Structure formats: C-alpha cells, structure tokens
Amino acid sequence: MEREDIADLLGRVSLRDRAAFSLIYQRCSAKLFAICIRILKDRNDAEEALQDIFVKIWQKAGSYAGNGDGANAFAWIAAIARYHCIDRLRQRKPPTVELDVATELPDLGPDPEHHAILRSEGARIDSCLEALDPDRAQAVRQAYVEGMSYQELAERFAVPLNTMRTWLRRSLLKLRECMDGNARPEQG
Amino acid sequence: MATPDQSKGDRSRDEVLAGEYVLGVLNLSERQQVEARLRHDWQFAAIVRRWEANLAHFNVDYDEEAPPAAIFAEIERRIFGPSLVLPSNGPLAAIWNSLPLWRGVSVAAIGMLALLLGLQWASELRPKPDQQLTAELAGKDSAISLVAQYDGASGRLAITPVANGGAEERSLELWLVEGEQPPTSLGVLPQTGQGEILIPDEMRARLTGGVTLAVSVEPFGGSPTGKATGPIVAAGEILR
Numbered sequence: 001m002e003r004e005d006i007a008d009l010l011g012r013v014s015l016r017d018r019a020a021f022s023l024i025y026q027r028c029s030a031k032l033f034a035i036c037i038r039i040l041k042d043r044n045d046a047e048e049a050l051q052d053i054f055v056k057i058w059q060k061a062g063s064y065a066g067n068g069d070g071a072n073a074f075a076w077i078a079a080i081a082r083y084h085c086i087d088r089l090r091q092r093k094p095p096t097v098e099l100d101v102a103t104e105l106p107d108l109g110p111d112p113e114h115h116a117i118l119r120s121e122g123a124r125i126d127s128c129l130e131a132l133d134p135d136r137a138q139a140v141r142q143a144y145v146e147g148m149s150y151q152e153l154a155e156r157f158a159v160p161l162n163t164m165r166t167w168l169r170r171s172l173l174k175l176r177e178c179m180d181g182n183a184r185p186e187q188g
Numbered sequence: 189m190a191t192p193d194q195s196k197g198d199r200s201r202d203e204v205l206a207g208e209y210v211l212g213v214l215n216l217s218e219r220q221q222v223e224a225r226l227r228h229d230w231q232f233a234a235i236v237r238r239w240e241a242n243l244a245h246f247n248v249d250y251d252e253e254a255p256p257a258a259i260f261a262e263i264e265r266r267i268f269g270p271s272l273v274l275p276s277n278g279p280l281a282a283i284w285n286s287l288p289l290w291r292g293v294s295v296a297a298i299g300m301l302a303l304l305l306g307l308q309w310a311s312e313l314r315p316k317p318d319q320q321l322t323a324e325l326a327g328k329d330s331a332i333s334l335v336a337q338y339d340g341a342s343g344r345l346a347i348t349p350v351a352n353g354g355a356e357e358r359s360l361e362l363w364l365v366e367g368e369q370p371p372t373s374l375g376v377l378p379q380t381g382q383g384e385i386l387i388p389d390e391m392r393a394r395l396t397g398g399v400t401l402a403v404s405v406e407p408f409g410g411s412p413t414g415k416a417t418g419p420i421v422a423a424g425e426i427l428r
Contacts, residue, residue, distance in 0.1 A: 008420070015420060016365060022260070033254070047256065055267055086219070150213050172203065172208070175242070
C-alpha cells in the first residue's frame with residue numbers, strides 16, 4: 001500500500017481539501033476497518049466507529065505535525081483509530097473496580113531523549129520483545145492489538161489482576177530500556 | 189506535571205503510564221486523565237509519541253478488511269451535511285472559480301498588507317547597511333529556509349521562514365482554516381525575512397482558539413487562485 005504521501009494528504013486535508021480526504025479514505029479505510037473489527041469484535045459497531053474515526057481525521061488533520069514521513073503519518077492515523085475503538089470499548093463495559101496498588105518500579109537511567117533521535121523504531125520492538133518471557137511478550141502484543149484491559153488480560157492469562165499489572169509495567173520498562181539501548185548503540 | 193529535572197522515579201512512572209495509554213490497558217477515566225495531561229504537558233506528550241512510534245510496528249498484526257461501500261458517503265454526509273453543493277459543480281462555481289476575482293482579492297490583500305506593513309514598520313525596514321546582518325539557514329531538502337536578520341543597533345535577532353527559491357522564486361502564504369470553511373489567506377510572508385504579518389482589524393476576532401493556521405508554498409507573491417495550491421509545510425491549531 002502506498003503510504004509515502006499520506007503526510008502530504010493530511011496537510012491538504014487540514015486545508016479542507018476533500019479530494020485529499022477521499023484519497024486517505026481509499027488508502028487507509030481497509031486497514032482501519034480491520035483495526036475496528038479486531039478491537040470491537042462487532043461488525044456494526046466497527047462500521048459506526050470507522051465513520052467517527054474519519055470525522056476525527058478530518059477535524060484533527062491540522063494537529064498532525066507533519067515531517068514528511070509517510071510511515072509516521074499512517075501511525076498517527078492508526079493511533080486515532082485504535083484510541084477511538086478502545087474508548088468505545090471501555091464505555092460499553094461496566095467500570096472495573098480500582099485495585100491499583102502502587103508498584104515498586106525500578107529506576108530508568110538518564111532520559112535518552114537528549115541522545116536518541118526520535119524516529120520510528122521499526123522492527124526493533126520485535127527483538128526487544130524476544131528478551132521478555134514469552135507470556136509477557138504475548139500479553140504486551142495482545143493488549144495493543146486487541147485493546148484488552150488489565151482485567152481481560154488477567155483472565156486470559158489466568159493470573160490475579162495485580163500480578164498482570166506488575167507484569168505489564170515491568171515489561172514496559174524493560175522494553176523502554178531495550179529500545180533506548182538500540183537507539184544508542186555507541187553507548188551499549 | 190513533568191519538569192526538566194524530574195526524578196528518575198517520576199520518569200519511570202511517566203514511561204509506564206504513557207506505555208499503558210498507548211497499549212490501551214487503562215480504563216476510561218484513566219485514559220481521559222492522560223488525554224487531559226497530553227494537552228498541556230509537552231514532555232509527557234513526547235513520551236507518548238515515542239511509544240506510539242515504537243509500538244506502531246504491531247500494526248502489521250491487523251489485516252485489511254474493505255468496509256461496506258456506503259460508509260464513505262455517510263462520512264461525507266456527516267462532515268459536509270446532507271444537501272451538499274460542491275463549489276466545482278454548483279451555481280456558485282463560476283464566482284468561486286473566477287480567477288480574476290481571486291487575483292483581485294489577492295492583489296487587494298497584498299496591497300493592504302504592504303500598506304499596513306509600510307505604515308507600521310517604515311522606520312524599521314529602512315536599510316542601515318552597516319548595522320544589518322543577514323544569514324539564510326537552509327534545511328536539507330526542505331521547502332523552507334530560515335532567514336536570520338541581526339540589527340546591530342538594537343541587538344535584535346529576528347528569525348523568519350521563507351520559501352526556498354530554486355529556479356523560480358516562491359512565497360510562503362499563511363492561511364486561516366475555520367471549521368469546514370475553505371481556508372482564508374492571511375497574507376504572504378515577505379521574502380526579505382522581515383516576516384511579520386499584520387492581521388487586518390476585521391480578521392482579528394477570527395484568530396481564536398480552535399482555528400487552524402497553515403503555511404503553504406505558493407508561486408511568488410502568493411496563490412494565484414485564492415486557494416492553497418502548493419505543499420503545506422506547517423499546520424497547527426491555535427490553542428485555547
């Protein structure tokens with residue numbers, strides 16, 4: 001799928017260019033519809049969500065700080081779709097009981113943002129996931145792809161809710177350290 | 189709110205919270221709290237953007253599924269309304285697409301701008317060759333450069349974007365986008381680097397939170413049609 005010029009198209013949509021909007025729909029709607037179905041698991045709901053998502057893309061195109069990178073532009077659009085579906089999913093479920101116990105988190109090193117160039121990490125996430133226990137890596141990936149809550153993840157992996165929280169939070173910190181390390185090979 | 193000298197523990201918490209938000213495991217009220225924070229805490233927003241870029245690779249797990257054909261028409265109806273009249277084939281088309289009209293409007297607008305600039309800045313624009321230093325800061329493969337102008341007398345250094353000329357001179361034009369209206373030109377940034385635009389009185393009330401400002405690269409002197417024709421180099425919403 002051609003994604004090179006989605007950033008340009010978003011720029012034109014911010015100026016209310018309907019032809020550009022139509023092109024974005026042609027290029028991205030099949031992928032975004034698949035995201036809606038995967039997260040919402042209901043076709044009618046997914047159709048409504050897809051409409052909302054494209055209305056949001058129309059309204060928010062101006063806030064995409066384009067840097068000419070087509071992959072980032074699609075990632076921006078995909079994030080709108082995922083967040084919308086996740087919000088929709090959380091809204092239709094009864095709120096879960098708050099069981100958030102403060103977890104002891106290991107400290108991260110100095111903020112790497114001063115060193116690392118902010119760019120798409122591409123396939124690096126896969127190699128960093130491999131460094132985690134397989135169960136935990138799978139939990140991270142399923143949480144993202146299916147928009148699962150902590151409660152659902154705990155049920156799926158048959159562990160207590162707070163265990164799942166600890167798993168996932170520690171996994172996130174390990175991933176962050178691994179990605180930062182990859183972004184700074186000269187210091188690894 | 190995060191501060192530049194946040195402690196390591198705070199950074200761990202922010203990294204985890206941002207990661208949880210991007211993964212999607214938070215509940216609705218937690219998600220809303222994160223979104224509220226994203227609107228004013230740019231450092232935290234950068235952490236979220238980084239997780240988004242890191243995890244975007246998981247998007248390969250989604251297949252493609254063509255939505256029903258009627259969906260796009262419904263989206264257009266929701267955005268543009270039911271009885272839509274396209275400028276290109278509606279009764280207003282002749283006026284809307286009239287080149288002389290837009291040329292006239294552009295010339296009048298540029299003239300007005302030049303007049304206002306002239307009145308406002310006449311003394312400052314007068315060249316003082318021995319005191320004015322200029323540098324052009326060109327980005328690689330970028331449609332725009334920054335012109336730095338240093339006034340030795342006042343000690344003021346002004347940095348202004350200009351369009352990269354190449355073979356033909358180009359101009360940067362500033363646009364105001366309100367709701368679903370076509371963009372309104374706010375004027376052309378002067379190629380000289382003296383890039384201040386004085387907003388006409390009648391336009392000032394329209395520069396409020398929620399409207400979008402955008403800059404496009406146009407033929408020298410601005411878009412000949414009154415609509416943005418060139419690539420958009422920057423766009424952003426005015427924050428409330």
